[in-house]
Amino acid sequence: MASNAIHIAGRVANQIIHDRRTMALILIVPLVVMTLIGLSFPDESVLDYIAPAMLATLALFFSFLLTGISFLRERSQGTMERLMVAPVTRLDIVLGYLLGFFIFALIQTLIIVLFTIYALGINFYGELWQILLFQVVVITGAVTLGIFTSTFAHNEFQMVQFIPLIIVPQIFLCGVIWPVEQMPEYLQWLSVILPLTYAVEGLRDIMLYGFSLADVWVELAVLLGFAILTSILASLTLRKRV
Amino acid sequence: MTETAIDVNNISFSYGKLKVIDDMSVAISPGTSYGLLGPNGAGKTTLIRLMVGLLKPSSGSIRCLGKAASRELAHQIGYMPQLPALYNELSVRQNIDFFARIYGMKHKKERSQRVDEVIRLVDLWQKRNAHVNQLSGGMKQRVSLACAIVHRPPLIFLDEPTVGLDPELRVHFWNYFEELIKSGSTLIISSHTFDDAAHCNKLAFMRLGKIVAEGSPRELKQATGKLDATLENAFLYFIRREDKADGK
Ligand SMILES: Nc1ncnc2c1ncn2[C@@H]1O[C@H](COP(=O)(O)OP(=O)(O)OP(=O)(O)O)[C@@H](O)[C@H]1O
Ligand SMILES: [Mg+2]
DSSP, X not given: OHHHHHHHHHHHHHHHHTOHHHHHHHHTHHHHHHHXXXXXOOSHHXXXXXXXXXXXXXXXXXXXXXXXXXXXHHHHTSHHHHHHHTTOOHHHXXXXXXXXXXXXXXXXXXXXXXXXXXXXOOOOOSOHHHHHHHHHHHHHHHHHHHHHHHTTOSSHHHXXXXXXXXXXXXXXXXXXXXXXXXXXXXXXXXXXXOHHXXXXXXXXXXXXXXXXXXXXXXXHHHHHHHHHHHHHHHHHHHHSOO | OOSOSEEEEEEEEEETTEEEEEEEEEEEOXXXXXXXXXXXXXXXXXXXXXXXXXXXOSEEEEEETTBOSOHHHHTTEEEEOSSOOOOTTSBHHHHHHHHHHHTTOXXXXXXXXXXXXXXXXXXXXXXXXSBGGGSOHHHHHHHHHHHHHTTOOSEEEEESTTTTOOHHHHHHHHHHHHHHHHTTOEEEXXXXXXXXXXXXXXXXXXXXXXXXXXEOHHHHHHHTTOTTOOHHHHHHHHHHHXXXXXXX
């Protein structure tokens, strides 16, 4: 049963590994971004503040975009049709994509954390395994959101058009750059319903203040709820056969 | 084994307002090849997608090997879509191996042997490690066939498998199809070439979502009443007859 999810995960991973540019995008681009942030904010405390937020943002961005595009290809090249005829369940497909992307997104997180600590000299307190586990929940929501969103795109360009619609507003509204409390009240209300707000808040608590996962259970619960919701939506769109 | 491999009972299907399959019934015997022949837009692909369970008929019923669509049945079906549905970033071998895994071929050595076997069968041994996006159209078609049959399904649906193949390979494919049939598999093949049609045990001439005539190539030729009739003549004959019956 679940073995099919593992086969799909293996195949997704294989596809990414064979695509050098995508590998570079996942592993090197985040370091460039972090370096630029480090250089443009000479004040160390600003970088301390932004780095955890960037961890969540980059995981959301890459997992969302890459899943969306992979899924779109799966539909347009007809392999989805093959999978639908095969003894594969919708759960296998969603789980397979999740597992496949966990590998890369978690490696990305690891690289960013180590890079910001050792190369940029950020002061972190949280435990690494807790950061990674928290990210798993963030990535789950991002991957399933990508699957769901890809239903509404007819080509790769249209998938990219969702970035300014879905990702960019969250970067401005969810406390990545400036605190949510400093925004006008109506925008604060908006931030309450955006998942990145909770990802940023949770990671900051863990990394800046050394909170444990138990301490950030509210954020975790909201993110988990979001992940469950998008997983259901993703599975429903899969039912709409090819 | 059940008496019929596929039982299609009075099915209809529409895309929106467009009626694509119109009250169609088909019975296909096991261990035979059944050809769906018809012009572009006749509904061949739609009928195959209904039979493999990708689409649901708006009315009527479909049974394959005596069963309604299920996970268990899915293991017994091989499906080659009209466009070569493959992972372009992966190699020939990786593509076939992936589908072998998906179809539950767990034993590593056995799977690997079978994958090699089908690669040779479609004559791509030299290209086995090439990425699919580096292959020619006909080669992709061959990989696509390999992916459809790697798990040795008893029921095989091939949507225009010979399109884009050179004559030599076409003969090669048909030799292989005949072997599959001898070993007890049932093949459903769509095509719009009369060359393919001549190879099928039984043929359905399709047009506008209807089967206008059905029978062995010989029967269909004989029905025209001319001794030297070709399948092409027979096809035109049945279409004329149908048009006349409709008062056109
Ligand atoms: N996804 C779709 N949405 C709307 N209409 C469709 C769709 N797919 C097919 N059709 C219509 O259904 C009819 C039958 O199409 P189908 O693909 O079954 O024909 P076909 O016999 O396979 O043709 P070809 O020889 O070109 O492959 C055509 O009129 C086509 O326009
Ligand atoms: Mg077709």
